[in-house]
Amino acid sequence: GESVGLHLPTLSVQEGDNSIINCAYSNSASDYFIWYKQESGKGPQFIIDIRSNMDKRQGQRVTVLLNKTVKHLSLQIAATQPGDSAVYFCAEEIYSGGGADGLTFGKGTHLIIQP
Amino acid sequence: DGGITQSPKYLFRKEGQNVTLSCEQNLNHDAMYWYRQDPGQGLRLIYYSQIVNDFQKGDIAEGYSVSREKKESFPLTVTSAQKNPTAFYLCASSRRRGGNQPQHFGDGTRLSIL
Numbered sequence: 001g002e003s004v005g006l007h008l009p010t011l012s013v014q015e016g017d018n019s020i021i022n023c024a025y026s027n028s029a030s031d032y033f034i035w036y037k038q039e040s041g042k043g044p045q046f047i048i049d050i051r052s053n054m055d056k057r058q059g060q061r062v063t064v065l066l067n068k069t070v071k072h073l074s075l076q077i078a079a080t081q082p083g084d085s086a087v088y089f090c091a092e093e094i095y096s097g098g099g100a101d102g103l104t105f106g107k108g109t110h111l112i113i114q115p
Numbered sequence: 116d117g118g119i120t121q122s123p124k125y126l127f128r129k130e131g132q133n134v135t136l137s138c139e140q141n142l143n144h145d146a147m148y149w150y151r152q153d154p155g156q157g158l159r160l161i162y163y164s165q166i167v168n169d170f171q172k173g174d175i176a177e178g179y180s181v182s183r184e185k186k187e188s189f190p191l192t193v194t195s196a197q198k199n200p201t202a203f204y205l206c207a208s209s210r211r212r213g214g215n216q217p218q219h220f221g222d223g224t225r226l227s228i229l
Contacts, residue, residue, distance in 0.1 A: 043121075
């Protein structure tokens with residue numbers, strides 16, 4: 001099937017190395033962020049989330065860093081494996097008025113693992 | 116296992132035809148969503164529903180319709196008014212809309228024009 005990774009920024013990493021995927025968000029009012037992984041032909045899979053009262057959160061082999069000063073989010077994947085090949089994208093939740101507007105999604109980065 | 120099921124996986128539409136994409140969830144989530152994904156683009160919200168018998172337009176609702184008669188089900192109809200329907204359609208659900216809740220996705224339906 002057609003890849004959702006077409007025309008996206010690409011990050012190529014050697015197997016076993018660490019990967020860092022970056023995301024810039026635009027709205028300083030955003031207070032919740034999620035990283036998703038999407039393999040070809042499948043739906044996005046939740047990886048990890050972070051709230052704006054935190055700078056860092058760790059999961060299994062993944063770490064998310066949030067820098068609110070420069071509105072930047074990063075996903076670090078330790079000891080990258082072939083199964084990590086996918087498109088990774090961030091999502092932010094923006095509050096306006098009396099409640100949240102729901103998630104807004106970035107376009108994504110295509111992570112390619114070199115053997 | 117709890118999750119979101121979308122069907123069919125592939126769907127073909129003829130000129131002037133309406134087609135309906137199915138989305139079922141057994142996560143007991145109140146909120147459900149439909150997104151459209153085109154190559155190289157982020158997900159775009161078509162419709163969402165926060166509760167049974169209620170739904171709201173998203174950013175690109177024209178040419179689409181939905182219903183929410185049951186908590187578990189949120190079907191999307193792509194009408195003949197949608198002139199560029201070829202895309203990957205994703206359904207998602209969350210406990211509620213907003214409030215720092217992650218959305219969980221199905222595995223999508225790829226719609227093409229015959």
